[in-house]
Each structure stands twice: as C-alpha cells, then as structure tokens.
Amino acid sequence: MEEHRTEIASLGEFGLIDHLTRNNETMQAGTLLSVGDDAAVVDNFGRQTVISTDLLLEGVHFDLMYMPLKHLGYKAVAVNLSDICAMMATPTHITVSIGISNRFSVEALDEFYDGIYAACSQYNVDLIGGDTTTSHKGFVISITAIGEVAPGKFVTRDGAKPNDLLCVSGDLGAAYVGLQLLEREKKIFMETPQVQPDLENRSYIIGRILKPEPRADIVTWLQENDIMPTSMIDVSDGLSSEILHLCTRSHTGCVLYEDKIPIHAETREMAFEFNIDPTACALSGGEDYELLFTVKQEEYEKIAKNSNITVIGYMAETTEGSNIITRSGKKHALTAQGWNAFKE
Amino acid sequence: MEEHRTEIASLGEFGLIDHLTRNNETMQAGTLLSVGDDAAVVDNFGRQTVISTDLLLEGVHFDLMYMPLKHLGYKAVAVNLSDICAMMATPTHITVSIGISNRFSVEALDEFYDGIYAACSQYNVDLIGGDTTTSHKGFVISITAIGEVAPGKFVTRDGAKPNDLLCVSGDLGAAYVGLQLLEREKKIFMETPQVQPDLENRSYIIGRILKPEPRADIVTWLQENDIMPTSMIDVSDGLSSEILHLCTRSHTGCVLYEDKIPIHAETREMAFEFNIDPTACALSGGEDYELLFTVKQEEYEKIAKNSNITVIGYMAETTEGSNIITRSGKKHALTAQGWNAFKE
Numbered sequence: 001m002e003e004h005r006t007e008i009a010s011l012g013e014f015g016l017i018d019h020l021t022r023n024n025e026t027m028q029a030g031t032l033l034s035v036g037d038d039a040a041v042v043d044n045f046g047r048q049t050v051i052s053t054d055l056l057l058e059g060v061h062f063d064l065m066y067m068p069l070k071h072l073g074y075k076a077v078a079v080n081l082s083d084i085c086a087m088m089a090t091p092t093h094i095t096v097s098i099g100i101s102n103r104f105s106v107e108a109l110d111e112f113y114d115g116i117y118a119a120c121s122q123y124n125v126d127l128i129g130g131d132t133t134t135s136h137k138g139f140v141i142s143i144t145a146i147g148e149v150a151p152g153k154f155v156t157r158d159g160a161k162p163n164d165l166l167c168v169s170g171d172l173g174a175a176y177v178g179l180q181l182l183e184r185e186k187k188i189f190m191e192t193p194q195v196q197p198d199l200e201n202r203s204y205i206i207g208r209i210l211k212p213e214p215r216a217d218i219v220t221w222l223q224e225n226d227i228m229p230t231s232m233i234d235v236s237d238g239l240s241s242e243i244l245h246l247c248t249r250s251h252t253g254c255v256l257y258e259d260k261i262p263i264h265a266e267t268r269e270m271a272f273e274f275n276i277d278p279t280a281c282a283l284s285g286g287e288d289y290e291l292l293f294t295v296k297q298e299e300y301e302k303i304a305k306n307s308n309i310t311v312i313g314y315m316a317e318t319t320e321g322s323n324i325i326t327r328s329g330k331k332h333a334l335t336a337q338g339w340n341a342f343k344e
Numbered sequence: 345m346e347e348h349r350t351e352i353a354s355l356g357e358f359g360l361i362d363h364l365t366r367n368n369e370t371m372q373a374g375t376l377l378s379v380g381d382d383a384a385v386v387d388n389f390g391r392q393t394v395i396s397t398d399l400l401l402e403g404v405h406f407d408l409m410y411m412p413l414k415h416l417g418y419k420a421v422a423v424n425l426s427d428i429c430a431m432m433a434t435p436t437h438i439t440v441s442i443g444i445s446n447r448f449s450v451e452a453l454d455e456f457y458d459g460i461y462a463a464c465s466q467y468n469v470d471l472i473g474g475d476t477t478t479s480h481k482g483f484v485i486s487i488t489a490i491g492e493v494a495p496g497k498f499v500t501r502d503g504a505k506p507n508d509l510l511c512v513s514g515d516l517g518a519a520y521v522g523l524q525l526l527e528r529e530k531k532i533f534m535e536t537p538q539v540q541p542d543l544e545n546r547s548y549i550i551g552r553i554l555k556p557e558p559r560a561d562i563v564t565w566l567q568e569n570d571i572m573p574t575s576m577i578d579v580s581d582g583l584s585s586e587i588l589h590l591c592t593r594s595h596t597g598c599v600l601y602e603d604k605i606p607i608h609a610e611t612r613e614m615a616f617e618f619n620i621d622p623t624a625c626a627l628s629g630g631e632d633y634e635l636l637f638t639v640k641q642e643e644y645e646k647i648a649k650n651s652n653i654t655v656i657g658y659m660a661e662t663t664e665g666s667n668i669i670t671r672s673g674k675k676h677a678l679t680a681q682g683w684n685a686f687k688e
Contacts, residue, residue, distance in 0.1 A: 032392065033500060038430035038578060039396035039491070041498050044388040048376065052383035055441035055475045055486050086382035097399035097486055131399045142399050142441055142486035147383070154385050156377060234382060 006106035017132055019106065020113050026126045028092050030148075033128075040128035042093060042146070050147040050154060052083035058138035066182045069108055071210045073115025076141050079236065081123055082214035082289045084147035086234035088155040088223070091216065093128045093146040094120065099135030123216055153228070155293070160231040160250035164294040166313040167229075167303060169218045171262040172239055173278055176285025177270040178202070178209035204266045212289040218308065219291075225302055232293035238284040241336040242292050244322060246315075250294075253316035256324045256334060260312040283324075284337060350450035361476055363450065364457050370470045372436050374492075377472075384472035386437060386490070394491040394498060396427035402482035410526045413452055415554045417459025420485050423580070425467055426558035426633045428491035430578035432499040432567070435560065437472050437490040438464065443479030467560055497572070499637070504575040504594035508638040510657040511573075511647060513562045515606040516583055517622055520629025521614040522546070522553035548610045556633040562652065563635075569646055576637035582628040585680040586636050588666060590659075594638075597660035600668045600678060604656040627668075628681060 011019055021035045033041040042049075056062060056076055064072070077094060084091040096116055100109065120127055125145075181202060188195055199206055214234075222229065231250050233242050239261065247254050261282050271278040282288075294315055295303060303309055316322075322334045355363055365379045377385040386393075400406060400420055408416070421438060428435040440460055444453065464471055469489075525546060532539055543550055558578075566573065575594055577586050583605065591598050605626050615622040626632075638659055639647060647653055660666075666678045 033498070037500050038427040038576075039394045039433070039489075041431065041433075041493070042393040042395065043495070044391075044393055046388075046390060049386040049388055049393055049490075050383045051386065051437070051439060051473060051488075051490065053439040053441050053473055053475055053486070053488055055443055055477050055484065057443050057477060057479055057484065059480050060443075060478055083382040087385065089383070089385075093395070095395060095397040095488060097397050099399055099401050099404075099484070129395060129397055131397055133399050133401060134404055135401055136403050137481035140399065140401065140443070140484055142397070144395075144397055144439060144488040145383075146393075146395065149385070151387070154377070156381050232382075 004107060008100065008102055008104060008106055008109070011106060013132060016106070020109060021127070023117070024127055027124050028126045030092065031126045031128060034126060035129055040093070040095070042128070044148060046151070047148040048151055048154065050084050050087050050089040050149055051144065052080055053142070053144040054080050056141040058140070064139070066186050067210065069111040070115035070118070073112040074119045074211055076143055077116055077119035077125070078212050078214050079289060080143045080145035081119070081125065081216065082234045082236070084145050085214045085216050085219050086232055086291060087147070087149065088153065088219055088229065088232060089147035089149035090219065091123055091125050091145055091147040091214070093126050095129040095144045096127060097131040097142040099133050099140030101135050104139070123214065155229050155232040157231050157233050157246055158249040160246055160252050160294040160315045162252055162315050162317045163297055164230050164315045165297060165300060165303065165311050166243070166254060166256065166294055166315060167309050167311050168235070168239070168262065168290055168292050169215045169309055170288070170290040171264045171267065172235065172288050172290060173271070173281030173285045174205045174208035174264050174267040175212065175287035176281045177267050177274065178205035179287070180274055181205065181270060182209065202266065202270065204264060205270055209287060212287065214289060215291045221306060227295060227299050227302055229293040229295050232291060235288045235290045235292050236286060238286040239292065240283040240334050243334060244336055246292065246294065247322045250315070251318055253318050253320040254313055254322045254334070255316055256313040258324055258326045260310060262310045348451060352444065352446055352448060352450055352453070355450060357476060360450070364453060365471070367461070368471055371468050372470045374436065375470045375472060378470060379473055384437070386472070388492060390495070391492040392495055392498065394428050394431050394433040394493055395488065396424055397486070397488040398424050400485040402484070408483070410530050411554065413455040414459035414462070417456040418463045418555055420487055421460055421463035421469070422556050422558050423633060424487045424489035425463070425469065425560065426578045426580070428489050429558045429560050429563050430576050430635060431491070431493065432497065432563055432573065432576060433491040433493035434563065435467055435469050435489055435491040435558070437470050439473040439488045440471060441475040441486040443477050443484030445479050448483070467558065499573050499576040501575050501577050501590055502593040504590055504596050504638040504659045506596055506659050506661045507641055508574050508659045509641060509644060509647065509655050510587070510598060510600065510638055510659060511653050511655050512579070512583070512606065512634055512636050513559045513653055514632070514634040515608045515611065516579065516632050516634060517615070517625030517629045518549045518552035518608050518611040519556065519631035520625045521611050521618065522549035523631070524618055525549065525614060526553065546610065546614065548608060549614055553631060556631065558633060559635045565650060571639060571643050571646055573637040573639050576635060579632045579634045579636050580630060582630040583636065584627040584678050587678060588680055590636065590638065591666045594659070595662055597662050597664040598657055598666045598678070599660055600657040602668055602670045604654060606654045
C-alpha cells in the first residue's frame with residue numbers, strides 16, 4: 001500500500017478533513033448538519049438520545065503491528081456501537097477524533113477511514129463530526145457514539161430480579177484466544193522475520209479479535225419479538241466481570257452453569273493448543289462484544305427460538321451469592337478474575 | 345497540593361471513576377441516565393441535538409508547566425461549549441474521556457475534575473459519561489459537548505449575504521499576548537528558577553488564555569432579543585481565519601475596519617511591550633473564543649444597544665474580495681495568516 005505516499009502536511013488541517021470526509025454521505029433522516037461546521041445537528045423526532053464514548057491509545061488498546069489500519073477503524077467504531085446496543089438502543093451517529101504523527105501518510109489514514117466508513121455503512125450510522133490534531137506520541141482515537149431509543153425503552157444494568165434468566169448472545173472467549181495467537185505469531189515474526197504467520201484455519205478467532213461486530217441484530221430481534229430485558233450490558237471485559245456488574249447494580253446474586261457457556265469449536269481447539277481452559281477464556285477473556293442480559297422467566301419460550309441466544313443461568317437472591325456450577329457439579333464463587341479463583 | 349498523594353492504582357479503574365464522579369449531580373431535566381452504565385440517555389423534549397468534539401493532547405494543546413490542572417479542566421470544557429454556542433445552541437451535556445499515566449496522583453486528577461465541574465456548574469451542563477484509560481505518553485483529554493436548540497433555530501457558517509453586518513462579541517487578541525507572556529515567564533523560570541513570574545497587572549490577559557468563557561450569554565441575548573444571525577462561528581484560530589471561513593462558506597466577500605476591532609487596553613499595552621501590532625494579535629492570535637457572526641442590516645439598532653457586541657464591518661459581493669481597511673484608510677486583502685500579508 002506504500003506505492004504512493006502523500007504527506008499529511010501537504011494537505012493542511014482543513015484540507016485533510018475535507019479529504020477524509022469527501023465521500024461522507026449521511027443516511028439518517030435526523031442528520032440535519034454533519035461535518036464542516038462548529039458542531040453537528042441531529043433531529044430526534046421525539047426519541048431519546050443515547051450517548052457513549054471511548055478513548056483508544058496506541059500501545060495500550062491496540063498494536064499497529066498486527067492490527068491493520070482498516071480493521072482498527074472498523075473496530076474502533078464497532079466497540080462504541082456495542083455500548084449503544086447494550087442500552088437496547090439503535091446507533092445512529094458517531095464523531096471521530098484522531099491524534100496523528102507525521103509518520104502516517106494520507107494513504108495510511110485513508111485505510112483507517114475506510115474501516116470507519118465500512119462500519120458506518122454496515123450499521124447505518126452517520127459520521128457527523130470530529131477533531132483532527134497532531135500527536136507527538138502515538139496514534140490517539142476518540143469516538144463518541146450516539147443512538148436513539150423510543151421513550152423509556154432503554155435497558156440499564158440495574159433492573160434484574162432474582163429468578164430472571166441470564167442470557168448471552170453468540171459465543172465467548174474467541175477474541176481472547178485470537179489475541180493470544182496474534183501475539184504468538186508477532187513474537188515469532190520478530191525473532192525470525194522470514195517465517196510467515198501461521199493463521200490457517202483460524203479465521204473465526206482472528207476475525208473475532210480484529211473485526212468484532214456489535215449485536216445490533218439481537219437488539220432488533222428483541223424489539224421485534226416484544227421482549228424487554230430487565231438488565232443488559234455488553235461483554236467487553238469477560239463474562240465473569242460483566243455478570244458481576246449486573247449482580248452488583250441489580251442487587252442480586254446469580255447461578256451460572258459452566259456447561260451452558262457458548263464456546264465456538266475453533267476457540268476450544270485453540271485454547272487446548274495454548275493449554276488454557278476454554279471456560280477461563282470465556283469468563284475472563286474479554287473483547288467478545290456480545291450482549292449479556294436478563295429476561296423474565298416467562299420469556300423463555302420466545303428466547304429459546306433464537307439460536308443466537310443462550311440461557312446460561314439465572315439471577316438469585318443476594319444472600320445466595322454469585323456462583324458458577326462447574327461441569328463436575330461443584331459450586332464456586334464467581335470473581336471478576338474468573339479463572340484465578342477457578343484454578344484454586 | 346502534594347501534601348497527600350494517592351496512587352491511581354490504589355483505586356482501580358472502576359474505583360477511580362466512582363471517585364471522580366462521586367459528587368456529580370445532574371441539573372438538566374433531560375438527563376435520564378448519567379455516568380455508570382454502557383451509555384447515557386437524554387430526553388430532548390422535541391428539541392434538536394447539537395454535537396461537537398475536541399481532542400486535546402499534552403505538549404500539543406497545553407503545557408502543564410503553566411497551565412494549572414484546574415484551569416485545564418475548565419478550559420477543556422469551555423472550548424467545547426464554545427462550539428455549541430457558535431451554533432446558537434445551548435450546551436446541556438458533556439462526556440469527558442482521559443488518558444493518564446501514573447505520574448498523576450488521584451489528588452492531581454481531582455484538581456482537573458474540579459475545573460471540569462466548575463465549568464459544568466457555571467454553564468448548567470451535565471457530565472454524563474466518559475472513558476478513563478492508561479496513557480503511556482502524556483495526558484490525553486477528549487471532550488464531546490452536546491447542546492439543544494429549538495427546531496431549525498441553529499445557525500451555520502454559510503448563511504451570510506452581501507451587506508450583512510459583521511459582528512464580534514467581547515474583545516480580541518488578549519489570549520495571544522497572554523500566552524506570549526506565560527511563555528516568556530516560563531523561559532525565565534527555566535533559566536533562573538529563583539525568579540518569581542512577573543504577572544502583575546496582567547490578570548485580564550492571563551485570564552483570557554487560562555480561563556476562557558464560551559459566550560453563552562451572547563446566544564441568550566440574541567435569542568431574547570429575537571435576533572437570528574445569518575451565520576456564526578467562534579473565534580478559535582484568529583479573527584482573519586474565522587472571517588474567511590464565513591466568506592468561503594457563505595460565498596461572499598467582506599470589508600473589515602481595523603479601527604473597529606475591539607482590543608482591550610491591557611492587550612494593547614502588552615502587545616507594545618512585545619513589540620507586536622495589537623491588530624495582528626486580534627487577526628491571527630486565536631483562542632479568544634468570542635462569537636463572530638453576521639446579521640441583517642435592519643438589526644443594527646438592536647445590536648448597537650449591546651456593549652458586548654461590536655460591528656466590525658460588513659459582508660460584500662465575492663467579486664469585491666475579502667479586505668481590511670486599515671486605520672490609514674488603505675485596503676489590504678485579508679489572509680488567514682493576517683499579519684504576514686499585513687506587514688508587506
């Protein structure tokens with residue numbers, strides 16, 4: 001991709017913004033004013049606005065060595081949209097601010113923005129603003145996502161009741177083993193650059209770490225089927241930590257069944273290759289961006305019809321604590337560092 | 345302030361967020377859900393939402409050597425609110441994301457947040473979310489400001505017509521000479537640390553660079569007096585550059601009168617001390633955060649009543665170009681780098 005290198009300085013600040021947003025088309029009817037003024041303006045048509053923001057720093061949240069810029073752009077948007085979905089809301093708009101050094105060419109930034117726009121297009125989200133600045137130290141990305149929800153129809157973390165079913169979308173732990181694989185291949189490459197990375201038959205787990213998808217489809221399905229979860233959160237830090245957030249905020253305990261946790265076959269294989277417990281990957285791995293939520297028991301039949309949702313346990317009284325029942329039938333207290341306690 | 349130092353690590357990520365937001369009270373009736381969930385939720389009551397965002401990096405946008413953390417927090421919020429005001433909208437909410445290294449203590453962060461909350465309180469704005477992360481390299485601040493406006497009542501940069509009056513709030517150039525003064529005193533301090541900075545009788549210009557105020561008061565006054573500007577922008581990069589933005593976007597030229605540009609007495613004194621032209625400070629200095637706007641000629645009498653607003657010229661046909669008439673009556677083309685051309 002380095003056939004032609006255009007220096008950022010050759011465009012200037014305003015030229016760069018014009019360049020990066022030249023193909024930016026708005027899709028949302030509510031977008032009254034987009035990039036190019038002091039601020040953007042959005043009409044809400046009587047719906048409520050949902051807002052979330054993330055700051056991503058090179059060397060802390062991503063490694064450009066194995067994260068292609070296009071994927072980085074896509075993922076930076078996806079993880080923000082995931083927070084909007086976790087409120088049972090529909091993402092509609094984003095702002096993207098970047099801090100960049102002149103080691104980046106305009107072509108490199110174009111790759112990054114290709115990823116941003118791909119995610120916007122995938123989820124019908126309008127890019128409506130941002131800030132572009134010089135960074136002396138590393139690539140800085142700040143994204144704010146905005147969504148909408150019908151009045152009062154958002155779902156928080158604090159509404160779960162004892163006996164509510166604990167549900168999760170998709171499968172867990174794949175992003176974690178995907179990251180371990182990328183780290184291993186990076187290490188091998190650093191030591192012997194002539195060796196090509198061995199990522200064959202690992203496309204699922206690699207995809208899960210490099211190109212996560214917010215579960216907007218699950219939100220739509222729940223809305224269409226008239227299922228109102230009692231609490232909801234997205235799985236960014238690992239299943240244990242997220243379940244404990246719901247329990248703490250809802251003042252409940254819980255029972256989680258190890259054998260119900262959905263784990264992809266490729267995740268299991270890779271975990272065994274790395275000699276780690278697949279359950280541990282799901283409990284503590286993080287970056288899965290699935291939705292974890294609770295519903296009333298009477299919703300069971302509806303939920304059971306959706307093969308993308310798994311009931312993994314239920315909420316309990318606080319006095320019963322937050323526990324996992326292992327495959328062997330043993331009960332362990334769930335901790336945020338799932339598998340440390342687990343290995344005892 | 346370093347009497348007691350609490351390490352950030354001692355609180356942990358969630359503990360730190362709880363600590364920093366422990367006194368966070370919401371004031372806006374529309375704030376349905378604030379800090380602490382996946383996202384915040386805002387009710388708009390049929391009004392339109394205005395959104396702006398800024399990324400501030402240590403060493404690029406601020407220097408902690410002469411920028412006290414409390415002022416930095418205040419200013420970071422103020423400059424974002426200024427963008428909302430520049431749409432003729434009322435700021436209502438902000439999100440604040442920070443990247444911090446462990447060279448910061450919890451007490452230092454408290455200072456920063458004191459400034460954030462002071463600005464929120466001053467402008468009736470709710471802090472509703474954010475992200476707190478580790479930075480290996482410098483302090484990173486990303487703020488998104490949200491505001492509201494009655495349907496269709498926002499003002500963009502592109503509505504000015506020939507013969508509209510060109511107006512500016514407050515006075516210009518003070519922040520620039522304030523910064524020059526701080527830079528000079530920093531240099532003296534670095535060379536001879538025993539010398540105390542000489543900032544006496546310079547409180548106005550120092551205040552303008554360290555604690556700028558968004559002109560929400562001007563927006564309110566214009567609304568109350570039923571004056572709808574035809575275009576508007578805030579003065580962050582210097583008067584010339586902002587006037588040219590309005591001209592370009594509105595497809596007009598302009599005539600600016602040098603003798604009408606409002607400059608504070610202290611700014612003039614300091615400029616003479618530094619041997620720079622006060623007009624040049626106003627034209628190219630930046631960081632004044634005043635509002636620059638155009639109104640129809642028939643609004644003149646109303647505008648003239650407000651001593652915080654000065655008519656500095658008028659918009660012209662594109663064919664007439666964008667010009668400044670100097671005190672001596674000469675006409676010069678206005679350029680974004682105002683005083684370079686000016687000195688020829």
